[in-house]
Amino acid sequence: MRKMNFFAGPSTLPVEVLEQLRDNMVDYHGKGLSMIEASHRGGMFEEMYDECLADFRRLLSIPDDYDVYFLGGGATLQFTMIPMNFLLEGKSADYVRTGSWANKAADDAAKLGNVNIAFDGKESNFTTLPDPASVKPSEGACYYYLCSNETIGGIEWQDFPDTGSVPLIADMSSDILSRPVDVSKFAMIYGGVQKNLGPAGATFIIMRHDMLDRRNPGLTAYMDYAKHAKDKGLYNTPPVFSIWAVGLVLKWILANGGAEGMLAHAIEKSGYIYDVIDSSDFFRSPVDKRCRSRMNVVFRLPSEELEAKFVKEAEKEGMLGLKGHRSVGGLRASLYNALPMEDAASLAQFMKEFERRNG
Ligand SMILES: *Cc1c(COP(=O)(O)O)cnc(C)c1O
Numbered sequence: 079m080r081k082m083n084f085f086a087g088p089s090t091l092p093v094e095v096l097e098q099l100r101d102n103m104v105d106y107h108g109k110g111l112s113m114i115e116a117s118h119r120g121g122m123f124e125e126m127y128d129e130c131l132a133d134f135r136r137l138l139s140i141p142d143d144y145d146v147y148f149l150g151g152g153a154t155l156q157f158t159m160i161p162m163n164f165l166l167e168g169k170s171a172d173y174v175r176t177g178s179w180a181n182k183a184a185d186d187a188a189k190l191g192n193v194n195i196a197f198d199g200k201e202s203n204f205t206t207l208p209d210p211a212s213v214k215p216s217e218g219a220c221y222y223y224l225c226s227n228e229t230i231g232g233i234e235w236q237d238f239p240d241t242g243s244v245p246l247i248a249d250m251s252s253d254i255l256s257r258p259v260d261v262s263k264f265a266m267i268y269g270g271v272q273k274n275l276g277p278a279g280a281t282f283i284i285m286r287h288d289m290l291d292r293r294n295p296g297l298t299a300y301m302d303y304a305k306h307a308k309d310k311g312l313y314n315t316p317p318v319f320s321i322w323a324v325g326l327v328l329k330w331i332l333a334n335g336g337a338e339g340m341l342a343h344a345i346e347k348s349g350y351i352y353d354v355i356d357s358s359d360f361f362r363s364p365v366d367k368r369c370r371s372r373m374n375v376v377f378r379l380p381s382e383e384l385e386a387k388f389v390k391e392a393e394k395e396g397m398l399g400l401k402g403h404r405s406v407g408g409l410r411a412s413l414y415n416a417l418p419m420e421d422a423a424s425l426a427q428f429m430k431e432f433e434r435r436n437g
Pocket of ligand 1: 227252
């Protein structure tokens with residue numbers, strides 16, 4: 079029997095997708111070989127890949143003047159590639175420090191150029207985000223960088239700032255396709271696929287084509303977005319298995335109401351957990367209500383002993399991955415797209431029972 083999977087990443091995938099992978103692993107739809115044995119040049123891989131990119135465009139209504147492709151290296155490689163390409167000599171870029179992931183990106187960028195910290199969540203212990211309406215990028219900034227959902231801290235931008243002529247760049251690793259997004263507000267959206275879109279390996283890149291005109295000269299081949307844009311990410315060997323699975327997950331999302339459908343599910347699933355937290359003095363949410371994440375619900379119990387007990391007993395009930403990230407402690411339930419509604423309801427029920435026994 080499958081467990082209830084609340085891991086933060088890699089994380090749960092639709093069981094239908096796992097079954098399709100299994101059924102076609104050895105012989106891909108009667109072609110006589112596996113997708114992961116085929117050349118990435120032409121043939122069955124490119125046919126599958128083109129469909130995957132088209133589905134991704136369709137799901138997010140990505141405008142035609144954006145390039146869409148997948149790279150390797152994880153979201154983390156982008157912390158370097160973005161400033162290498164777009165942080166120009168003698169200029170600066172705006173970064174927010176909103177938690178683990180935005181902070182890492184800001185730290186990497188600061189090694190490569192001038193970084194202006196537009197917001198620092200340190201005083202609040204990274205439990206809140208800027209009010210989007212108040213965001214004003216610095217004059218002449220190369221770009222404004224944010225992370226749409228801080229996977230570890232459990233805070234999520236509910237709306238995005240209007241940065242005018244300053245390109246807006248967002249890491250959407252952990253909430254991509256959990257809601258509709260107006261892509262045209264962004265110059266670039268990227269993320270690792272291993273939270274909401276598939277198994278680890280691929281990183282999606284969505285970039286307005288004219289960003290390529292702004293990049294630094296003299297980049298090495300892999301670091302140069304223009305090389306990847308020109309060949310839809312096939313400059314070198316792509317993470318074939320991951321992309322194959324992402325293609326299947328995108329079809330699953332299309333069949334389940336698209337981005338709107340995922341949002342409705344996310345509201346309902348996270349609602350189960352936040353309702354329990356809000357109606358109790360036993361559970362506590364450390365984050366600003368205004369920016370509560372629908373993907374990663376972070377909560378605390380009255381003591382660390384009770385938190386450890388909670389994790390242990392939940393595991394016995396078949397609920398995995400509820401321990402908070404080692405850097406912040408506490409508890410975290412990740413409720414990505416593929417997590418069944420019943421699993422969120424079961425967790426809420428378990429929380430109530432745990433409080434009754436220990437509160
Ligand atoms: C997981 C995660 C990353 C890191 O992704 P890797 O693929 O491991 O490099 C970056 N940003 C966010 C928001 C994440 O959730």
